[in-house]
Amino acid sequence: MAFERITEEESLYHHLEEKSVAELLVDINREDQKVALAVEKEIPQIERFVTLLVERMKAGGRLFYIGAGTSGRLGVLDASEVPPTFGAPDSWVIGLIAGGDRALRHPIESAEDDQQQGWKDLSAFRIDAKDSLVGIAASGTTPYVVGALRAARAHGILTASISCNPDSPIAREAEIAIEPIVGPEFVTGSTRMKAGTAQKMVLNMISTAAMIRLGRVKNNRMIHMQLTNQKLIERGSRMLMEELHLDYEQARQVLLLHGSVSEALASYHRQWRLNQ
Known part of the structure; x- marks a missing residue:
């Protein structure tokens, strides 16, 4: 052809x-x-x-x-x-x-x-x-x-x-x-x-x-995204609010402590298992 x-x-x-x-x-x-x-x-x-x-x-x-x-x-x-x-x-x-x-x-x-x-x-x-x-x-x-x-x-x-x-x-x-x-x-x-x-x-x-x-998304959320600006920090905080039932300020503090939504969720679930 x-x-x-x-x-x-x-x-x-x-x-x-x-x-x-x-x-x-x-x-x-x-x-x-x-x-x-x-x-x-x-x-x-x-x-x-x-x-x-x-x-x-x-x-x-x-x-x-x-x-x-x-x-x-x-x-x-x-x-x-x-x-x-x-x-x-x-x-x-x-x-x-x-x-x-x-x-x-x-x-x-x-x-x-x-x-x-x-x-x-x-x-x-x-x-x-x-x-x-x-x-x-x-x-x-x-x-x-x-x-x-x-x-x-x-x-x-x-x-x-x-x-x-x-x-x-x-x-x-x-x-x-x-x-x-x-x-x-x-x-x-x-x-x-x-x-x-x-x-x-x-x-x-x-x-x-x-x-x-490859596991870089949970549900429909970018849980591994880099926190390179305030918009993404706010987005990540709201993800944690929904997942962990926290208020906004708590979610933001947890996010900044761990550096990503994925790490924050993993830490939370590890702590939950230790407390069982």
Whole structure:
């Protein structure tokens, strides 16, 4: 089957510069509504990857994201949100972008063309067969990601790809291909829009489902979250109020004493057992 570059197809909308602001926003929103449906079709593939990922992480493996440009930034973003949200070590999920940290704010477009550099960047973290790798590229053609997936799979690493073109080069290199096909972009070729949104949604699903399965959530609460600001301290205090039937000030003091909701609950239950 011939490779289709749907992400590069012409927009379904024309003469955008002649539209009013309201028309532009309505049309963008209309296109965005297609994204969730495209992601929904990929749930079986996402489920397959998360199931295998969790098994490996329970055995000490890590999750790596790798990409270039917008795709790389989305991977780094998702990885950076895992520690404060779930209280997980920052070594559990690692995001890499072609060109390094400078590329997060400044485009380094040529960095994505080196097919060997992706594996070199991963090797700096001593990636091995316990780990898992997600290659992210809207087009599915980025050499930096293609090369990384190829080398990782050859080393026995679990690999998945996220792209928005069917049967793309990165999909062929990955063990599990996740392909939310969102159609042409509102602005032709601007994959920071629907394709980027689809990638972010899939990354949210992967990391959140994995952290829940790894015990980082109780009921629907982020009991391991880091207490990095007053909003999160208040949220944690209210969790303890509900769980332990304390008033707000008592709950806040207990939370600050133990440093997290999970530690406060564990201490409370240990003390309860000793008193029985």
